[in-house]
Amino acid sequence: MKNLKMKSARAAKDLSQDQLAKLCNVSRQTISxxxxxxxxxxxxxxxxxxKALDKTLDELFWEE
Amino acid sequence: MKNLKMKSARAAKDLSQDQLAKLCNVSRQTISxxxxxxxxxxxxxxxxxxKALDKTLDELFWEE
DNA sequence: GATTTTTGTCAAGTATATTTTACATTTTTC
DNA sequence: GAAAAATGTAAAATATACTTGACAAAAATC
Numbered sequence: 146m147k148n149l150k151m152k153s154a155r156a157a158k159d160l161s162q163d164q165l166a167k168l169c170n171v172s173r174q175t176i177s178x179x180x181x182x183x184x185x186x187x188x189x190x191x192x193x194x195x196k197a198l199d200k201t202l203d204e205l206f207w208e209e
Numbered sequence: 210m211k212n213l214k215m216k217s218a219r220a221a222k223d224l225s226q227d228q229l230a231k232l233c234n235v236s237r238q239t240i241s242x243x244x245x246x247x248x249x250x251x252x253x254x255x256x257x258x259x260k261a262l263d264k265t266l267d268e269l270f271w272e273e
Numbered sequence: 274g275a276t277t278t279t280t281g282t283c284a285a286g287t288a289t290a291t292t293t294t295a296c297a298t299t300t301t302t303c
Numbered sequence: 304g305a306a307a308a309a310t311g312t313a314a315a316a317t318a319t320a321c322t323t324g325a326c327a328a329a330a331a332t333c
Contacts, residue, residue, distance in 0.1 A: 202266035
């Protein structure tokens with residue numbers, strides 16, 4: 146499913162997908178696919194995203 | 210680096226690598242490699258491991 | 274101390290995360 | 304409302320997560 150927590154955390158930092166992608170050293174398409182919920186990123190990428198957005202793993206990638 | 214938090218959470222549940230692997234539907238070698246810190250699992254696998262060990266992502270996979 | 278269970282590790286193969294290029298659509302800005 | 308920026312998406316290629324099978328070493332059990 147879509148990752149709206151990530152999308153809103155990115156909005157809160159006023160970053161485009163492309164800017165976030167560069168901060169994380171991945172392609173824009175990868176960021177897009179993760180927000181869209183298409184796939185299953187690696188933990189290292191999740192951590193990079195969290196650090197770029199000042200969030201933790203539980204805040205962005207945990208569901209009950 | 211080694212994931213000692215995961216190793217000790219597994220010990221706390223008295224599970225072998227093989228038993229944890231079965232709970233997560235992966236091979237024992239994958240669990241071994243993650244504990245050893247050799248590589249970079251996907252977030253879905255991390256979540257499966259957390260649920261099997263009654264921990265959250267931050268507890269097992271977050272570093273400052 | 275012999276047996277069994279658990280763990281480390283390697284090599285070759287398969288599945289899939291991620292990239293690159295590219296174009297269309299939507300949203301923002303002037 | 305035209306121009307620019309941001310996003311959705313698709314196909315083909317590449318990198319790497321993960322599997323399978325196998326053997327040796329270490330730790331636990333008797």
